[in-house]
Amino acid sequence: MPEPQRRFSLDSWAVMLALAAALLVRIGILKTVPW
């Protein structure tokens, strides 16, 4: 069976994850991220 066409590329998912993380930081849910 052929592989179904993906709606978003891996690249786009990575961007969305990063933007979602930035949003969580901006609205204060992720206040500090230790390193």
Next chain:
Amino acid sequence: MASSVALPRANATSFSNRFFGLIPGILLLLAVGYAGKFIEQSMAHYGKAHHLVLPNIEYVLWAILLGLAISNTIGVPQIFRAGVATYEFWLKAGIVLLGARFLLGDVLRLGGLSLVLVFIELALALTFMTYLGRGFKLSPKLVTLLAVGSSVCGVSAIIATQGAIDADEEDASYAIAAILALGAISLFLFPVVGHALHMSDHAYGLWAGLAVDNTAEATAAGALYSDAAGKVAVVAKTCRNALIGFIVLGYAIYWAQRGQAAEVKDKGAFLWQKFPKFVLGFLLISLLATIGVFTKPQLTALGNLSRWAFLLTFAGVGLRTNLRELGKQGARPFVVGAVGEVAIALITLGLVFGADKWFHL
């Protein structure tokens, strides 16, 4: 009717299977990366407590070395492989988040200079690699793959080009093996050369971003030198990545005119499909940081999130590099790649020294 009910359920099962199948490998990336960080901190504490001057070896190197040790001794068990392969995903997410540590003006200034150097590098490197490959009598499409891999952006460029020019799987695997092996070597050689030449963080980062093939290796080679060099390497490498679509399109048209690849009908759609979207994400976060959307502690938090994403990436670079497998590939593609890499490293070093003289990097 039955199929319309059964299909979504099957899709949901396969999605959840795939998702949960990634978790062991991602945990392995985290464990290896964190072990690297732990070793770095432990060495620093030990040196301080015992008044010893120990070399400051960054977690980047430890994570890569631990990954290499695992993949080349016991190997990476099947259960971890899918998750380990996500390291490129973390790399791209990390690059987008790194945008928070740049003002857009700096990105445009550094990116503008990088783009000029990338154009020169691409023209020289593609020409040199093409003639070198022909001289070694490699198949024409393997020459194209090696040229694109070594001058644009490593494995992603090879995979994108392979599809566009209908190249053989075998040629692509030769080119990928050669580029991966050379990427692993440059990762360790570049910082040594940079220190020997007393290069500034900016100059070295620019050089690593222009010359090291894969984005993961270029980021690691920069971070091994210094944090600042790592940031510059990412910007320079991102400029190279941004041009991938144009280079692949050029080669696709070239091979289609010779009747050896499918014709590209919609060039705009082709360019958009090949364009690395994380470049846009990086610019967007940088723009938001510049206009003051984030407070200072929030920018620090985003920078740290980017570091965690890179930590997973560096562990993945070591874990996916199997030196024995790479050694099994043919010698000629490796030799062509190696000669080409040395030439590209020297050309870009000359470009960076020239830019340093003119623009005081």
